[in-house]
Amino acid sequence: MLKRLWETCCSLKLAIYLASAATLLLMGGSLLIPFNAHVFGSMDRLALGTWLDQFAANSLEKTWWFYLAAVIMLLFGLNTLCCFIDWLVNIRARWRKSGEYLLHLGVILVLIAYTWGNIAGWRHNGLQCQIGGVTPLTKWPGHFIRVDNFEPVFTGQGPPQDMISDITILEGDRVLHQGRVQINQPFLDGGLVVTPVSFGRQPSGYRVRLADFRRVDFKTNTQIRLNHGGTLRVLRFLPDARRQANGEIFYRSNQLGNPAFELQYTHPNGDNWRGWHFLRQALPKELVGRGLRLRPEAPLFDSYSSLTINYDPGAPLAAVGSGLMTAGVLLALLSFYRKRQRQDRPEV
Numbered sequence: 001m002l003k004r005l006w007e008t009c010c011s012l013k014l015a016i017y018l019a020s021a022a023t024l025l026l027m028g029g030s031l032l033i034p035f036n037a038h039v040f041g042s043m044d045r046l047a048l049g050t051w052l053d054q055f056a057a058n059s060l061e062k063t064w065w066f067y068l069a070a071v072i073m074l075l076f077g078l079n080t081l082c083c084f085i086d087w088l089v090n091i092r093a094r095w096r097k098s099g100e101y102l103l104h105l106g107v108i109l110v111l112i113a114y115t116w117g118n119i120a121g122w123r124h125n126g127l128q129c130q131i132g133g134v135t136p137l138t139k140w141p142g143h144f145i146r147v148d149n150f151e152p153v154f155t156g157q158g159p160p161q162d163m164i165s166d167i168t169i170l171e172g173d174r175v176l177h178q179g180r181v182q183i184n185q186p187f188l189d190g191g192l193v194v195t196p197v198s199f200g201r202q203p204s205g206y207r208v209r210l211a212d213f214r215r216v217d218f219k220t221n222t223q224i225r226l227n228h229g230g231t232l233r234v235l236r237f238l239p240d241a242r243r244q245a246n247g248e249i250f251y252r253s254n255q256l257g258n259p260a261f262e263l264q265y266t267h268p269n270g271d272n273w274r275g276w277h278f279l280r281q282a283l284p285k286e287l288v289g290r291g292l293r294l295r296p297e298a299p300l301f302d303s304y305s306s307l308t309i310n311y312d313p314g315a316p317l318a319a320v321g322s323g324l325m326t327a328g329v330l331l332a333l334l335s336f337y338r339k340r341q342r343q344d345r346p347e348v
Contacts, residue, residue: 009082018076022069029065036062046125048118077111080104099331102324109321113314117191124309126197130204131303134170140311144170145194150305152199163196165305181307191315195308201301203239203256206279211293217300218261228291229268236262241278249276256299265290 008014033040039059043051056063087101122139129135129147137143146168153162162183169177169192179187179194187194205219216224222234240257242250249260258280265273265287273286279296287294 006082006086009079010086011079012083015076015079015083018072018079022072022076025065025069025072029069032062032065039063047121047123049121050123073111074115077108080107084108099328099334102328102331104328106321106323106325106328109324110318113316113318113321115314116317117312117314121191121310121312121314123311124307126306127309128200128202128304128306129165129167130202131305133302137309142172143176145307145309146170147305147307150199150303160199163199163305165196165307167194167307191312193310193312193315195310197306197308199303199305201303202254203237203259203299204302205234205237205300206259206261207297207300209295209297211291215297218294219300226292230271230290231266232292233264233266234261235264235274238262241276243276243278259299263287265292 033043036059039055039062042055046054056066060067081104084101084104087104124137124139127135127137127145129145131147131150134144134146137145147165148168149164149166151164152160153164155161163181165181167177167179167181167187168175177187177189177192179189181187181194181196183196186196205217205222207215208218209215210224210226212227216222218234218237220234220237224232226232238249238251238260240252240255241260242252242258244250249262252258258278260276260278262276263274265271267290271290273290275284275286277284277287277294282288283292283294
């Protein structure tokens with residue numbers, strides 16, 4: 001009974017049936033993709049595990065074929081593993097088939113790597129990174145990316161020919177990786193991949209004139225010492241905001257619309273104030289009463305580089321599997337032509 005079960009698990013016919021069934025399911029299921037963009041539209045920009053959890057699980061009537069194909073592929077991998085183990089057990093008699101079984105081992109490793117990467121991997125799509133600023137990688141807690149320099153390359157009118165970013169990956173304050181990212185040269189390190197997407201400018205504040213005619217760039221964390229001993233600090237800048245009926249401030253978009261600053265005024269004598277100033281409205285009377293005058297002159301913009309950052313922990317294992325598959329194919333071809341030259345037709 002066990003011997004028959006083992007022979008079935010190692011059967012070439014079973015491998016053909018499983019591979020054919022998976023292929024037919026994937027081909028048939030793919031016909032549903034163009035008509036269900038709300039379900040499948042995010043497959044390419046999300047890790048598979050995330051897509052399964054957020055989209056596929058909520059639309060089983062449209063994605064059942066994908067789950068079934070995944071189960072069949074896992075069974076195919078198990079079949080291939082059984083074939084490889086059986087070859088190892090009988091390697092003295094079957095050593096001449098080394099190429100074929102190296103190919104089997106490569107398939108097993110690639111399937112394991114793909115499953116591992118899509119369960120434990122993550123992806124940041126089009127992350128806007130300010131030049132010189134530190135951007136947190138929310139899906140990789142405690143890690144950050146810094147764009148140290150950015151240079152678009154233009155050859156004339158139209159889109160840029162290249163987008164060059166010098167980046168630094170940080171773990172807290174510790175530098176983990178440094179490198180350069182270009183359109184056809186992504187940054188690669190183990191399972192980490194960083195590729196450029198686009199670039200642009202986003203509003204970051206306003207240049208204002210004070211009562212003493214000083215011009216100051218009002219941006220988040222700007223701090224100004226006033227002539228009468230007080231200090232004015234910019235806590236936050238919102239390029240487009242709205243005050244709700246309950247007094248809360250609502251962030252609307254990253255485009256200039258109704259800009260607002262959250263300000264904090266402090267004085268050594270304990271005269272403190274904190275609140276919001278909408279540039280389209282008059283300065284809050286609390287600040288006017290303290291002798292403050294602000295006259296907006298021009299918006300300020302910060303350049304950013306938009307990057308896609310992927311982490312696939314199974315990538316190194318997939319590279320090993322691909323190498324074994326390539327070596328297996330080359331050995332199988334060499335063995336085939338050598339046997340034909342020698343007119344060798346071994347039984348095993």
